[in-house]
Amino acid sequence: MRRVLVWLRGDLRLADNPLLRFASPAESLLCVYVLDDAWLEDRAGLGPRIGAARLRFLWESLIALRGELLGRGSDLLVRVGDPLEEVAGLVDRHAFDQVRVRRDAGWEESGAVARLAERLGPGVELWQPDAGLLLDEGELPLPLDALPPSFSAFRRRVEPAATLPASWPAPVTLPPWPEGAPRGLPALHRVSPVAADWTADARGGFRFAGGEAEGLARLDHYLWQGGAVASYKQTRNALMGADFSTRLAPWLAHGCLSPRQVHDAVRAWEATHGANDSSEWVIVELLWRDYFHWAARQEGAALYGRRRLPPADDAFRRWCRGRTGVPLIDAAMTELAATGWLSNRARQNAASFLVFELGGDWRLGAAWFERCLIDYDAASNWGNWRYVAGVGRDRRGHRFDIPWQARRYDPEGDYVARWQPALATLPVAQRHQPWCADVERFPPPPGSKVPPADP
Ligand SMILES: Cc1cc2nc3c(=O)[nH]c(=O)nc-3n(C[C@H](O)[C@H](O)[C@H](O)COP(=O)(O)OP(=O)(O)OC[C@H]3O[C@@H](n4cnc5c(N)ncnc54)[C@H](O)[C@@H]3O)c2cc1C
Structure with missing residues (x-):
């Protein structure tokens, strides 16, 4: 009978999960998730690649998954470190003969699996289903x-x-945990106190709970x-x-x-x-x-684009902080930072504004979204950014007319007033009055000041 290690990456569920499906009995099963510690480090001055909102959702999902696995005679191990080293170390120490990990679109993720394949001994099968x-x-x-x-x-x-x-139901029982193997997950406040304390801004009107x-x-x-x-x-x-x-x-x-x-x-x-x-x-x-x-x-x-990320300039920082001076964009960027989520329409507007109005680098925008979004997914995020910017396979580019978008999707200015309370005091007709230090099409009204990048 096989001794199986399941390396979970984006499959934090029991139902419809091929990694947890056993056609014949296995001797033992260890499920491990490794949080890449590189994601907690600063990238290009934009902060950690995984922001507090996503990290918290991830931890909630891991805690919930552990509960489900325990109820079926299994368990979960969560580590923080280099995923390849952690998984390879477990395989060496506990003599697994099968490693299961889903095929991934992410370049780093698929690279790590390719390197793992080189490290595994001849008796260890690497099984990579789509999931x-x-x-x-x-x-x-x-x-x-x-x-x-x-x-x-x-x-x-x-x-x-x-x-x-058709999707499959969750298994009712799973193979036992390998004897002597580590189990459990570190408390989130040990990994990131900021994420442990993070709560979504109530103005978003929704709480995403993982699991x-x-x-x-x-x-x-x-x-x-x-x-x-x-x-x-x-x-x-x-x-x-x-x-x-x-x-x-x-x-x-x-x-x-x-x-x-x-x-x-x-x-x-x-x-x-x-x-x-x-x-x-x-x-x-x-x-x-x-x-x-x-x-x-x-x-x-x-x-991800071929060159290194350029340094973030002042206009880009103002975009991140919701301080461009264009109310529709500033409301979106404030909502994103405060809740970890943004509607598709607001994502498109914000991306288009950075690329076409500010002349910013789409990769910096994608990196900022990667940090902020709870639903960050490498293929969807970088793919959508390429699509809006018109790089890659579809070169048309998608420039959004921001004043038109404001009139069409926020005619009463309710959205901008929600995220920028000062605007709520203005008459509806003035709430979308744009001004922008960086873009000629949106000149500042006479006498106004450029808002600071970091409030
Ligand atoms: C610049 C930019 C960055 C984005 N980054 C991400 C990301 O990191 N992760 C992500 O899941 N989506 C991303 N999207 C796509 C889309 O905005 C979100 O999937 C959607 O807003 C999530 O809300 P929802 O679940 O209510 O979507 P719904 O409108 O209810 O759609 C249902 C599901 O379909 C999928 N979906 C919908 N639109 C898209 C799309 N354009 N591309 C890919 N999948 C889609 C999602 O899984 C979504 O949950 C991005 C879009 C843009 C313009």
Whole structure:
């Protein structure tokens, strides 16, 4: 019987997780998650790669997963360090003969697995299934190197041809923990006191709590309790409110939920209520997520741009802090820093503004989002940034007309007033009056001062 080590990376769930599926009994199973300590270090003066909001959500997810594993006769080990060294050390010390880790789109992640493969002895099998996508690579109706440059073309190829496998239920029991192997996770305040104390700003009107049960509860709410899915296509571009979009991204990004679970739940809802454009559009968005994943796998290191990150200049710092002087952008950047989340519309506006109005480097913007977002996912984040900036496979670029966006999506100025209380005292007509020290199109009104980068 096999002795199995499961290296968890973004699969923090029991249901629909191929890594935790056993066709035949195994002698023992050790599940390990390693927080890369490099993520806690400063990058290019932007702070740690994993910010407090995401780290807290991650820890909540790990604690919840440990509870679920314990209930099934297993356990969880969480380490902070170099993932490759930690996993290789465990394999050496506890004589595993199979290592399971999902295939990953991230360049660093796939590089670490390639180096692990070189380190493992001849008797150790490395098993790398696809996980956390609608379709596995083998189910795609086209080879990866024929991936179309646009999502629309990808969708046209995939939708008619694809048969989606159903998601699996969680296992009821799991192989026992290897004798003498370490277990448990460090308390979050030992890893990051800032993350342990972090709470989302109440103005966001939503609290994301990590873990599989929380993800399933949100899915249940969005489909069956509130029924918001019935109008998703009409509401998904809104800026404020708890239910204008699914808000499932954090659970999907950490693997507390799989997209197939979401797909199956939406189809179950449709079987009762009837399919409509909105329910269908949730599935289309999940396909976007798959598309960015495949594009990232194909692009490798090029996904992140080829050169080193440039230094952050003053205009970029003002953008990060929500001090550009353009209310719609400043509200978005304040919300992002205060809650760890942002609507898709606000992400697009903020990204477009940095790239096309400030002339900023898209990679710095992506790095800042990586730090702030709870739902950070390498392929989706860097892929969307490339898409807006018009670099990589789709070179069109997507420049958003910010004054038009303000009129269309925040006509009463409620959004900007929520995140910049001083604006609430102004008449509606003046709330969006932009001024910007860095952009000619948004000149400061006479007599106004340039806001400081760091308040
Ligand atoms: C500059 C920029 C950076 C982004 N960074 C990330 C990121 O790091 N992680 C992330 O998950 N999404 C990212 N997105 C995509 C999108 O904004 C979020 O997935 C979405 O806003 C999350 O909210 P939701 O769960 O309510 O999405 P919904 O609108 O309810 O969509 C349902 C699900 O579909 C997927 N999805 C929707 N839109 C996209 C998209 N454009 N690309 C990929 N997947 C999508 C997500 O998994 C989402 O949870 C980014 C978009 C932009 C413009």
